[in-house]
Amino acid sequence: MLLTADQIAQILGVEVPPVEGELTGVTHASNEVEAGNVFVAIRGFTSDGARFAPDAIKRGAQLVVAEAPIEGIPTAVVPDARVALARLATAFADDPSHRLTVYGVTGTNGKTTSSYVLHGILSTANGELATGLLTTAEIVVGTQREPAIRTTGEAPQVQGNLRRMLEAGVKHVVLETSSHGLALHRVLGTRYAAALFTNLTRDHLDFHPDMEDYYRTKRSLFERTEGPKLVNADDEYGRRIAAEVNGVLTYGHADDADYRILGAHLDGAGTTFTLKTPAGQSISLKTPLLGDYNVHNVAGAAAIVLEMGLDADTLVRAVETMAQVPGRFERVQAAQDHGFEVVVDYAHTDDALRVLLDVAREVTDASTVGAKLICVYGAAGERDPGKRAPMGAVASAVGDLNIITTDDSYSEDPAAIAAEVMTGADPNNTRIVLDRREAIRQALDEARPGDVVVVAGKGHERVQHLPHGDVDFHDPTVVTELLAERGAGTPAG
Incomplete structure (x- = not known):
């Protein structure tokens, strides 16, 4: 959609310099500017976008929006550049969410799985072509799939993808909504028809000053949602949302949950449970996903x-027919030829690792007598260091053999991060192998028929961020390659 300078002024509520012709779009990235664009100069975590305004003009931007005047450049000055970016992105995309049914999913753990479950249900109900997904792992437009860059993209990406879905005939969209996306106004302008909250545990405290700020950011999704709002009654923060926001319903094991989970148990290769509705209906559900936390994801x-x-x-x-979720208790099929299980998961906090390993422990104990649980994991750099030692303690408490390795260390020394994790671990069942591929190799070499190997931390991700630069690394692919090197159909023993 094309906009005039007068329309831009009305959208932003500020004076806009004269512009020749109509404006064609908006971006915050100067290297993505196209002729006729508006460039919004955002003050980022490491640099001020105003520095790139001259380059944006050279590339064809007709107008710059910033929080302060920029000498020699036609600038519309706004109080908050991120809010301006979101409003302009929504306008240029012609407000697509008002012609879509958008489901928001938020929480610390389980939001990606819940998003996939919700997308799968909606696809069955409405047809795959009528259903879209924007999540950590990928973007799905009908039958087309592509990798996602981050949990919630910047406003032009969010609105652009919603517009693309609308034009493709999609009617229902599941939008995984992170606290960053809410706090940084990336989803401002998006109309949510319904919202789901999974849980809240320690995470992102490198971004949020404390848990209360983290909580209030998540709660804001439910304050703006127009339709059904469901929260986890078994989570203390879920109960807070239910108490503080009008019209919220709950789900969970709790006796007072509106949608109550009953009789959950492992059943062969899946999990069964009954969901009792507010109307008194009892619905028996069977899912191929394993574990109580996935019961919550499905129930929500x-x-x-x-x-x-x-x-x-x-x-x-x-x-009953839903598929595996990429990088969320994802079973690597090639391992079956070797007589053991390999599970890849995104768990990267102590709480998420505990939940993951508890389910893996249950699977291990249901296997052959004496089966071992082997865990490969690590902690990310440039993130909340307070979760590193607790991760070591969790793994040692549940796993039989644990290998601390490198996650995304970014600019930090991988050895120093591993040493911090090790302070919480038991050295009797834990070793450090910094090279992630070698760590996975050693875990597979240790595995015997009936064992369960868990590779945690990266999940669906395909790049590892290291001090010397980014490298391609996809845990399921690496596991499959290493198993192939052993020779297919040759169980360890």
Whole structure:
């Protein structure tokens, strides 16, 4: 959609310098500027976008929006550049979310899995071509899939993808919504028809000053959502949202949950449970996903679609046939030829690692007598260091053999990060192998029939961020390659 300078002024509520012709779009990245664009100079964490305004003009930008005048450049001065970026992105995309049914999913752990579960249910109910997904792992537009850059992209990416989905015939969109996306106004202008909260545990305290700020940011999604709002009654922060925001319903094991989980248990290669609705209906559900935390993920998604009018029969069919979630308790199929299980998961906090390993422990104990749980994990650099030692303690408490390795260390020394993790670990069942590929190799070499190997921390991600630069690294692919080197169909023993 093209906009005039007068329309831009009305959208931003500030005076806008004269501009020849109509403006063609908006971006905050000077290297992405196209002729006729508006360039919004955002003050980032490491640099001020105003520095790149001259380059943006050279590339064809007709107008710059910033929080202060820029000498020699036509600038519209606004109080908050990120808010301006979101408003302009929504306008240039012609406000797509008002013609879509957008489901927001937020929380610390489980939001990606819940997003995939919800997308799978909606795809079964409405058809794959009518359903879209914007999540940590990938962007899905009908049958087209592509990798995602971050959990919640900047406003032009969010609105641009919603517009692309609308034009492709998509009607229902699941939008995984991070606290960064909310706090940095990346989803400002998006109309949410429904929202789901999974849980809140320690994470992102390198960005949020404390847990209360983290919580309030998450809660803001429910204050702006127009339709059904579902929160986890078994999480203290979920109960707070239910108490503080009007119209919120709950799901969980709790006796007072509106949608109550009953009788959850492992059943062969999946999990079964009953979901009792506010109307007193009992719906029996079976999912190929394992563990109590996935029962919560499925129950939350089920509750929200039931509130949106989906019939129980379609829900049952959708839950039973859903696919694996990339990088979330993802079972590597090649391991079956060797007689053991390999699971790849995104767990990168002590709480997420505990939940993951508890489920893996249950699977291990249900296997052959004496089966071992082997865990490869690490902690990220330039992130909250307070979770490093607790991660070591969690792994040692649950796993039989644990290998601390390198996650995304960024500019930090991988050895120093591993040493911090080791301070919480038991040296009797833990070793450090900094090279991630070698750590996975050693774990696979240790595995015997019936064992479960967990590779945690990276999940679906395909790049490892290291001090010397980024390298390609995808845990499921590496596991498959290492197993192939052993020779297919040759179980360890």
